[in-house]
Amino acid sequence: MVSADNIAVDQWAGLSPEAVHLDADECDPYELTHQLKELARDNAQIAVENPRARHNLGIGLEMENCEVHFLGSVGYYCGGFNAGAKIIVHGNAGWGVGEAMSGGRIVVRGSTAWSAGAGMRGGTLVIHGDGGPRTGIAMKGGDIFVAGSVGFMSGFMAHKGKLVVLGGAGDGLGASMYEGRIFIAGRAGSLGADAIERDLDPADVEELKRDLALAEIAWPEGALRKIEAEGRLWYFDKHDGRIWRSI
Amino acid sequence: MSMSERSDRSNVGAPTSNPSGSDGMRESPIWDRHTIDEIHSKAELGRYRISGFSLHRQIPRLDDLVFLPAAMTRLPLEGYREHCETKTVLGARHGCAKPLELSVPVYITSMSFGALSWNAKAALGRAASAIGTCTCTGEGGMLREEREESSLLVYQMTPSRYMLDLEHLRQADAIEVAMGQGAKPGTGGVLPGAKVADRVAEMRTLPKNIDQRSAVRHPDFLGADDMEVKLEELRVATNNQVPIFLKMPATRVREDVKIAAKVGADVIVIDGMEGATGASPELLLDHTGIPTVAAVAAAREALEEIGLYGEVNLVISGGVRNGADAAKALALGADAVAIGTAGLIALNCNAPIYLDDYARLGTAPGFCHHCHTGLCPVGIATQEPELVERLEVDAAAERVENFINAMVMEMTLLAKACGKGDVHNLEPEDLRALTIEAAAMARVPLAGTDWIPGSANSW
Ligand SMILES: Cc1cc2nc3c(=O)[nH]c(=O)nc-3n(C[C@H](O)[C@H](O)[C@H](O)COP(=O)(O)O)c2cc1C
Ligand code: SF4
Secondary structure: OOOHHHHHHHHHHOOOOOOEEEEHHHOOHHHHHHHHHHHOOOOOEEEEEOOOOOOOOOOOOOOOOOEEEEOOOEOOOOOOOOEEEEEEEOOOEOOOOOOOOOEEEEEEOOOEOOOOOOOOOOOEEEEOOOOOOOOOOOOEEEEEEEOOOEOOOOOOOOOEEEEEEOOOEOOOEOOOOOOOEEEEOOOEOOEOOOEEEEOOOHHHHHHHHHHHHHHOOOOOOOOOEEEEEOOOOOOOOHHHHHHHHHO | OOOOOOOOOOOOOOOOOOOOOOOOOOOOOOOOHHHHHHHHHHHHHOOOOEEEEOOOOOOOOHHHEEEOOOOOOOOOOOOOOOOOEOOEEEOOOOOOOOOEEEOOOEEEOEOOEOOEOHHHHHHHHHHHHHHOOOEEOOOOOOOHHHHHHOOOEEEEEOOOOOOOOHHHHOOOOEEEEEOOOOOOOOOOOEEOHHHOOHHHHHHHOOOOOOOEEOOOOOOOOOOHHHHHHHHHHHHHHOOOOOOEEEEEEOOOHHHHHHHHHHHOOOEEEEEOOOOOEEEEEHHHHHHOOOOHHHHHHHHHHHHHHOOOEOOEEEEEEOOOOOHHHHHHHHHHOOOEEEEOHHHHHHHOOOOOOOHHHHHHOOOOOOOOOOHHHOEOOOOOOEOOHHHHOOOOHHHHHHHHHHHHHHHHHHHHHHHHHOOOOEHHHOOHHHEEEOOHHHHHHHOOOEOOOOOOOOOOOOO
16 A cells, blocks of 8 residues: 555655554445544554545544544534544545534644534634634634634634634624633624623733644734623613614 | 513413403403503513413314224224233434334423423433333433433434533433424524523533523534534434434424435424423414424325335424323324423422412412423422422322323323224324314314315315
8 A cells, every 4th residue: 555645645644654544435434433443542643545525524533542634625524523532634624523522632734614613512623724604603612723714603602612713704703602712813804793802811812822832823923802702692681672682 | 680580570360351240341352461461561671571381372283183983984992901002113214223112102302401400300301211201301401310310311402502512422312403492483592590500501501690592503504415414423423323303393394394304314303383491482482383283294294295204203292281182193193292391280380389489470370381480389490499399309200100101091092992003003084173274284174074174185
């Protein structure tokens, strides 16, 4: 199997010669998840070739001891329900990458489509390109770092957790959040309902410096801004009737 | 001020009709006391009213149908002596390792911890286990007590995805993807602040005591094509061990059922407009969705049209009160019924005890629909520890167990009278309608005729 091509890909993906290779052309999503679990060994690297943007790759993995590399783009829900694995996508990801994850780390070298990290409860999602619309929607914990920009409705109804965006955002950023926090360097098309800009405090800056260093994303040139919920939608008040009527 | 701190003046305990005395008082049917009260309370609240329980208007129901037991053309089975099968298997369609094997075609529907107290959840779970049937988590995540008490627990995945992760998904005996419910189609959940107590807030990852209004659209799929992929993801995550239910409100049933079957649901749960709620905008209860009796017939037809009737299982809920309602739903095409309110009433809902506490809510046993206040007098729909303690789990579980057993006995009584050795053999031909409306909706002839309104081929 070792050809000049393979060696080039391995180097580009940072794979060691000992990395185990699987071929996504040869197994369905069930079989792939099963094989990944079987092959998990301490410090192992498992490289999945030919992902070809297939859906449901690497679902429900919990092994914390190894890295799973997808050598190309993945389809919908890659790394969904991840509970501990480190997953690296050497390409782009379709909808809902890392949705419902509760632990581990997913790194997408390219960009992601809608709903990256939807409903996640823990773990870290790093996007080196752009995030699509609704990045971090309904998140309940964990961190999302995006080196590029995110699309509309990102951070929608974020309960907890942190979304850090080094580029800009589309409309409706951080609409109707609870205790989610968004940090953004670029411009947002508009802030969503009940989203409000607050000053960063020194603790935020410390936290973000650590985070970005770990995510291998450069500290932005401009200042970061913090977006949180004002909390006006948390309780009904008849004096806010006009807001409630229209949303 | 939180919405739950305000009293919803939504209770009117008095009867609707005016006593026919000669006191000269006549109530307008347009501006009756309920309507007047509703306007007064909106004028004070500045918003629509929120209510628990079910609707407040007359609609065509399963009640409007009757069975035709055996006489000359059929042979009945002996009551008490001959066996009538009630075993029900749900979710075998995609060959999952563990379809739900229920001893009866009745189970406890999704009612969230949060809307219900921990004791209510535990009691329902214990009763269901004793019967050999399942219960469902509802929207608020998986309560430890409920998991422990329930031998078969359906885990609901709502748009809010509260507490949804691998650890909890793995503990599910089935997954129910919620696309809405009959009490409030097209809208998200409502949990007033009084019920967002510590544990509820933690399980839902919410700040304490806020008026929770949960999302209506799922965060990571929009249409049928995405959903098909999503359902596969759930199967991969659970290694195809457990079946996938898809619950939806009864609205465009014929189309919706076909789509649900296409995206890969093993079990389709249809919740009619009479389906109850812990808290819903009141107008949605009365003005949205179609009645259960219409929904069953439409769902069956839809599955027949695509050749999947019998392969995709059908569960019906919404206003199922007794064995007669349940048997009629089965005859019309359901494989099982799910019950909510009937189970809560068996627990003690609206029982004539703690009268002062009903009065404090401005209501009385028989009229209470105040689950949304969080001050349930009998400890069912509350998170106040002193109230929750009023619901004794052992005794409450026994009442629910008795009730479901009684309900199933009623079903077999009817089935045997109709000559069926299995409740699932009941069929539309065993039914006639008492009203033209029910005949049209259920697609069964009006009693004494062979006329099905709106149908080209009457019987
Ligand atoms: C207190 C309460 C809480 C409920 N919570 C949920 C829920 O979390 N998710 C859901 O899909 N339906 C929920 N429902 C609706 C029920 O699952 C079911 O559709 C309905 O109650 C059936 O009608 P029935 O009560 O007439 O049997 C709830 C109903 C009640 C009464
Ligand atoms: S008694 Fe409790 S459960 Fe029943 S309607 Fe009243 S508040 Fe709801």
